[in-house]
Amino acid sequence: MKKQYKRIFILTGAGISAESGLSTFRDSDGLWNNHKVEDVATLEAFEKNPAFVHKFYNELKPEILNAKPNPAHLCLAKLQEKYKGKVNIITQNVDILHEKASSKNIYHIHGKIDEAMCLECGHILQSAEDVDMSTICPHCATKGKFKPNIVFFGEMPLYMPEVEKHLRECDLFVSVGTSGVVYPAAGFVYTAKYYGADTIEFNLTTTSNNYLFDEHIEGKCSITLPEFVEQLLETQENNGE
Numbered sequence: 041m042k043k044q045y046k047r048i049f050i051l052t053g054a055g056i057s058a059e060s061g062l063s064t065f066r067d068s069d070g071l072w073n074n075h076k077v078e079d080v081a082t083l084e085a086f087e088k089n090p091a092f093v094h095k096f097y098n099e100l101k102p103e104i105l106n107a108k109p110n111p112a113h114l115c116l117a118k119l120q121e122k123y124k125g126k127v128n129i130i131t132q133n134v135d136i137l138h139e140k141a142s143s144k145n146i147y148h149i150h151g152k153i154d155e156a157m158c159l160e161c162g163h164i165l166q167s168a169e170d171v172d173m174s175t176i177c178p179h180c181a182t183k184g185k186f187k188p189n190i191v192f193f194g195e196m197p198l199y200m201p202e203v204e205k206h207l208r209e210c211d212l213f214v215s216v217g218t219s220g221v222v223y224p225a226a227g228f229v230y231t232a233k234y235y236g237a238d239t240i241e242f243n244l245t246t247t248s249n250n251y252l253f254d255e256h257i258e259g260k261c262s263i264t265l266p267e268f269v270e271q272l273l274e275t276q277e278n279n280g281e
């Protein structure tokens with residue numbers, strides 16, 4: 041990839057945060073923090089037992105919020121700062137490691153661990169503390185109507201209009217640390233490719249939609265991604281941009 045790109049679309053998954061010590065979803069025989077995803081990340085589970093689902097996320101929150109960004113997060117922030125083209129980060133992760141790395145233009149399409157939504161009025165509460173059935177909405181004063189602002193299976197991901205626009209306009213699509221099995225995110229590469237973008241995948245292993253990528257860079261993304269960012273910046277310098 042020796043080109044100067046105008047718009048780069050970076051899709052990140054749990055693999056970019058693995059080296060910051062956070063669990064991925066499908067590397068440990070399908071359990072996410074020792075729970076089956078369908079027990080803690082579906083609307084049915086939440087409606088059946090909201091207290092249990094709140095407890096799961098409250099227990100997860102401190103570990104996720106205390107994690108530190110690794111070189112993969114940091115190099116993306118550097119790219120956003122130094123690259124002449126626009127770099128958008130679309131993340132499936134609910135952690136805030138891109139924010140901690142000082143990235144901007146971040147779209148959390150599956151929500152964020154430190155947010156909860158009031159089902160009465162739609163208010164988004166940002167809190168590092170526990171949110172549960174006793175939490176009172178500061179906006180409408182209703183008690184016990186918060187849901188973790190995590191996009192559950194069966195719900196529509198967030199920011200899809202913006203994502204569609206960026207997919208149509210990007211000339212480079214980069215996928216980092218995602219197994220590419222959960223839609224619609226797993227299908228983003230199709231759209232980017234359809235509209236003519238170069239496509240590159242960073243993963244520890246080959247993934248199911250690996251064949252869709254022009255390039256596949258295998259290895260730990262804390263090593264492979266910074267190398268790639270340096271190449272992009274070097275190309276930009278050599279082009280006298």
Ligand code: APR
Pocket residue numbers: 052053054055056058059064065066067077132133150216217218219220221222242243244245247259260261262
């Ligand atoms: N460097 C690069 N890739 C890595 C690393 C690493 N250090 N560690 C793990 N990976 C890769 C794994 O090979 C795997 O392909 O990261 C990917 C993680 O895949 P998943 O656990 O399936 O996570 P993700 O793709 O983000 O899941 C997507 O599924 O459960 C839902 O909403 C949840 O956002 C999540 C979505």
